Amino acid sequence: MTEQEIFNKVKDIVVEQLDVDADKVKMDSDIKEDLEADSLDVFEIMNELEDELDIKLEADEGVKTIKDVVAYVKKEVEAK
Amino acid sequence: METIKVVKTASYVPAKVVTNDDLSQIMDTSDEWISSRTGIKQRHVSVNENTSQLCFNVAKLLLEKSGWDAASIDLLIVATMSPDSYTPATAALVQGKIGAHNAIAFDVSAACSGFIYGLNVAEKFMGSSNTACKRVMLIGGEVLSKVIDWSDRTTAVLFGDGAAGMLLEQQDDSESRFIASSLHTYGELGDKLEAGKTEALTAFPMTGEHQIKAFSMSGRDVYKFATHKVPLSIEEAVAKAGVTLDQVDYFVLHQANSRIVTQIAKRLEQPLAKFPMNIAEYGNTSAASVPLLLDELITNKTLKRGQVIVLSGFGGGLTVGTQIIKY
Numbered sequence: 037m038t039e040q041e042i043f044n045k046v047k048d049i050v051v052e053q054l055d056v057d058a059d060k061v062k063m064d065s066d067i068k069e070d071l072e073a074d075s076l077d078v079f080e081i082m083n084e085l086e087d088e089l090d091i092k093l094e095a096d097e098g099v100k101t102i103k104d105v106v107a108y109v110k111k112e113v114e115a116k
Numbered sequence: 117m118e119t120i121k122v123v124k125t126a127s128y129v130p131a132k133v134v135t136n137d138d139l140s141q142i143m144d145t146s147d148e149w150i151s152s153r154t155g156i157k158q159r160h161v162s163v164n165e166n167t168s169q170l171c172f173n174v175a176k177l178l179l180e181k182s183g184w185d186a187a188s189i190d191l192l193i194v195a196t197m198s199p200d201s202y203t204p205a206t207a208a209l210v211q212g213k214i215g216a217h218n219a220i221a222f223d224v225s226a227a228c229s230g231f232i233y234g235l236n237v238a239e240k241f242m243g244s245s246n247t248a249c250k251r252v253m254l255i256g257g258e259v260l261s262k263v264i265d266w267s268d269r270t271t272a273v274l275f276g277d278g279a280a281g282m283l284l285e286q287q288d289d290s291e292s293r294f295i296a297s298s299l300h301t302y303g304e305l306g307d308k309l310e311a312g313k314t315e316a317l318t319a320f321p322m323t324g325e326h327q328i329k330a331f332s333m334s335g336r337d338v339y340k341f342a343t344h345k346v347p348l349s350i351e352e353a354v355a356k357a358g359v360t361l362d363q364v365d366y367f368v369l370h371q372a373n374s375r376i377v378t379q380i381a382k383r384l385e386q387p388l389a390k391f392p393m394n395i396a397e398y399g400n401t402s403a404a405s406v407p408l409l410l411d412e413l414i415t416n417k418t419l420k421r422g423q424v425i426v427l428s429g430f431g432g433g434l435t436v437g438t439q440i441i442k443y
Contacts, residue, residue: 076153076339076375083340095336 037089037113042106049084050102053077063103085109091116118286119293120242122443125411126177127280128170129398130162136273143269150273151396155374159276159399162259168200168209170279171257175214178253178283186214190249191241192221195230195256195403197311197432198263199223206257216253227309228370228431230403231256232299235427235439239294242286255281256403263311265330274373275331276399280407291422295440296357298349305434308337338431342372343379345436346428350384353426353438361386364440365423366413370430371395371405392418402431419443 037045047061054071067073073081079095085105086093091112099105135158136147150156162170171194179186194207211221226233234254241249257279266272313329346369354361367390369377374395381388394409401408406427413419423443430436 074152079336079339080343080375080379083343087344 037110039106039110042109042113043102045088046081046085046102046105046109049081049088053081053084061102063101063106065102066100067102067105068100081105089113118288119290120239120284121287121290121292122441123283123285124178124181125280125282125407125414126174126181127278127404127408127411128173128177129160129276129278129408130165130170132161132163133158134161139273143267143272145269145273153373153375154274155393155395156274156399157396159401160278161261162277165259166200166262167194167196167198167257167259167279168206168213170259170277171196171206171210171255171281172213174255174257174279174281175210175253178281179214182283184251184283186216187218189216189219189251189253191238191252192216192219193224193234193238193252193254194221195224195226195234195254196258197225197227197230197402198258198260207255210255219253226301226403226429226435226437227433228372228400228402228405229299229429229433229435229437231406232297232427232429232437232439233435234403235294236297236299236437238284239297242284250286252284253281254284254407255279256401256405256407257281258402258404260311260331260400260402263331265332268330268332270335271331271333274400276401278398278401278404278408280404280411282407282410291442293442295359295424295442296353297437297439298353298356299437300345300349300435302341302345302434302436305337305341306432308334308341308434309432311432338434339373339376341434342376342430342436343383345434346376346380346430346438347383349430349436349438350380350426350428353440357440359424359440363424364390364426366419367391367426367428368406368409368413369428370400371398371409372400372431403429405429414443
């Protein structure tokens with residue numbers, strides 16, 4: 037998967053989970069600060085990514101921005 | 117055709133209310149943190165009343181509401197993860213107190229799925245010509261406050277005490293009936309949620325005291341388990357029942373966390389309005405939560421005769437169970 041494909045997937049899930057507009061979700065968006073997610077939301081986003089991409093993710097991997105999530109997912113997809 | 121009817125429901129919670137603000141006085145937490153992550157605003161905590169007492173109070177209410185003679189009850193089941201003792205069973209204590217001397221009585225231990233497992237056991241006893249139980253009293257009751265680790269803020273804020281139950285009767289002419297069920301157990305995940313764990317002796321003669329461990333839970337694992345396995349269990353039961361999710365009037369789910377319920381609704385693509393909740397008032401009352409909510413829906417006339425409901429529990433074991441009933 038390319039970074040763009042992963043970003044699109046993350047964006048879809050974030051929009052659905054957090055009920056935010058798609059154009060608010062950018063690579064440098066801070067998930068908690070800009071998108072107003074709490075720790076359970078981040079956990080849910082990770083759960084959804086795990087289900088859709090068949091990978092294992094830790095919810096407390098220290099991800100802060102969407103870019104962090106995309107990089108973390110990309111690493112796990114490539115390690116699969 | 118003989119079918120099983122839910123005749124009456126009743127509930128009882130201890131008088132003492134502990135709010136999130138009360139908890140923030142004794143541990144590092146806040147109302148905002150608890151309510152935004154769990155939907156809980158307060159819980160009832162039992163002082164001096166053990167599980168059998170809460171269940172006895174429900175049993176008395178059930179007999180009053182129905183006019184049934186206690187001696188007419190054939191089977192009395194209590195679903196609990198916090199019994200008064202290893203033995204006698206809490207159900208036996210209740211049976212003795214209400215004078216249901218013709219009833220066989222035992223507990224079902226399936227934690228937060230306990231009431232659903234109990235419904236299933238009751239159905240089997242009622243359907244068997246061997247046992248021929250016509251009238252059943254089923255109660256879910258918990259005093260979780262006695263097993264909670266009050267120094268662990270991640271679990272202590274989640275739980276509450278209470279009891280609720282129902283009377284079931286086999287009837288010839290009723291349109292009410294049990295439609296289908298789905299039960300699953302995932303014992304390999306048992307250590308994700310433990311309470312009252314004991315240890316074998318490390319030597320004989322024994323040294324030291326008997327140890328019983330307080331409640332512990334891997335919240336994230338259980339959360340993930342619930343949001344994945346409950347929709348599967350409901351879909352399996354619905355398929356067996358030959359109904360569609362759209363034909364279900366209400367989904368009465370175990371009240372563990374409002375966000376779990378919201379996720380399950382989302383995964384089933386059903387409107388959240390069909391998922392009533394009362395967790396704000398009671399917290400997670402384990403085996404009592406499904407009947408507690410059901411009794412509320414019947415009392416406030418939200419649920420009407422003839423409507424189809426999905427009852428679903430999930431938790432320690434780990435277990436999950438769904439029962440579909442035409443009320």
